[in-house]
Amino acid sequence: MKSCLGWGGQRMEPTEGKRGHWLAALAMRRVPGLGVCRAACQWRLSTVSLPLFVFFLLVSPLGLAASQLRQRQACSTCRGIADRFRQGLTDTAKKNFGGGNTAWEEKTLSKYETSEIRLVEIIENLCDSSNFECNNMVEEHEEHIEAWWFKWRKKNTDLFKWLCIEKIEVCCPAGTYGPDCLACLGGSERPCHGNGRCDGDGTRGGDGSCSCNKEYKGEFCLECADGYYNSHRNDTHSVCTACHESCKTCRDAANTDCQDCKEGWTKNENACVDVDECAAEDSPCSSDQYCLNTDGSFSCKACDISCLECTGEGPGKCKSCIAGYEMEDEKCTDVNECALPGKVCVRDYEDCVNTPGGFKCVCAEGFEDKDGACAPVIKTEETASENTSSPATHEDL
Ligand SMILES: [Ca+2]
Numbered sequence: 010m011k012s013c014l015g016w017g018g019q020r021m022e023p024t025e026g027k028r029g030h031w032l033a034a035l036a037m038r039r040v041p042g043l044g045v046c047r048a049a050c051q052w053r054l055s056t057v058s059l060p061l062f063v064f065f066l067l068v069s070p071l072g073l074a075a076s077q078l079r080q081r082q083a084c085s086t087c088r089g090i091a092d093r094f095r096q097g098l099t100d101t102a103k104k105n106f107g108g109g110n111t112a113w114e115e116k117t118l119s120k121y122e123t124s125e126i127r128l129v130e131i132i133e134n135l136c137d138s139s140n141f142e143c144n145n146m147v148e149e150h151e152e153h154i155e156a157w158w159f160k161w162r163k164k165n166t167d168l169f170k171w172l173c174i175e176k177i178e179v180c181c182p183a184g185t186y187g188p189d190c191l192a193c194l195g196g197s198e199r200p201c202h203g204n205g206r207c208d209g210d211g212t213r214g215g216d217g218s219c220s221c222n223k224e225y226k227g228e229f230c231l232e233c234a235d236g237y238y239n240s241h242r243n244d245t246h247s248v249c250t251a252c253h254e255s256c257k258t259c260r261d262a263a264n265t266d267c268q269d270c271k272e273g274w275t276k277n278e279n280a281c282v283d284v285d286e287c288a289a290e291d292s293p294c295s296s297d298q299y300c301l302n303t304d305g306s307f308s309c310k311a312c313d314i315s316c317l318e319c320t321g322e323g324p325g326k327c328k329s330c331i332a333g334y335e336m337e338d339e340k341c342t343d344v345n346e347c348a349l350p351g352k353v354c355v356r357d358y359e360d361c362v363n364t365p366g367g368f369k370c371v372c373a374e375g376f377e378d379k380d381g382a383c384a385p386v387i388k389t390e391e392t393a394s395e396n397t398s399s400p401a402t403h404e405d406l
Pocket of ligand 1: 273283284285286302303304305306307
């Protein structure tokens, strides 16, 4: 509750001592956080059954997952605060210092360096105004930040470690996880033996288990995943290297070292070799496609547009031609219907135009299609050009 009362007005009035006035200054400047916090407090106060609700939330799997997520988020929020604080220190380092060298300036600077004014300036920029979690955390733990600034900063230079790990206890040292910061599987020095990610690493959440990189498997990420073999191995180190592309599993790097072949490959005299899917009696492709064999696979490609069926790319690889084409010099070639002995365009004043795979009948020059016949074109251009100047323009003026 204390935290909520923070920006909610109480500290708008300066209270006793140092903290009172800078907090008041902060509170007044940080209007955006105010409303949200006050609303949250009222909700909390008015909810009588809250403990019960929280209990059920925590025991349900969904609740556990949510609380895990919250713990991780709290750590990342705190880390963000520590990072922004460090940035704030850098940004304010040269402030109130003219760049001169006078005793007065040195004195002023050294005073500013450790002053409340500087602290307030830094704290102001720790969170974006829309970041509720961040504002809430700063507000809730302002005493810690203040204590660090005035008392502990010299001894404990790392604010993240001091605040997030030791005081607020939302983070853990790297390589450890969970409420008690236990070592990740494989040890905190090299979690998951350096071959994976430890669940909850560096946070108060997670269970310390390993998610292995793709080359590794097993609880400790020491074994090799399918398609990889141990090129180096002892009790604490394991290096897994990719098998030959033909192996599903292997003992070493060559295609003769496969234990099992990958799909699309087959064992032939101790080695895994490509299966030629295209050599099969029944082509795996459809009739208007040709089959292209590749290492470990195959693909189906479209025949040339002139082929009905084909054995490869282009009109030269047709087995038979589509209508409008005929086989000529082992190629499917367009039939010129217009040059055939029988006339194909039979209307008067009509020309035949050959097209790939077909032909068109169009009216000859000077004729146009009218009611299914080719009729002479009647010119109307002269009347159109005479009407270009209109008296309307004069009226407008
Ligand atoms: Ca193949």
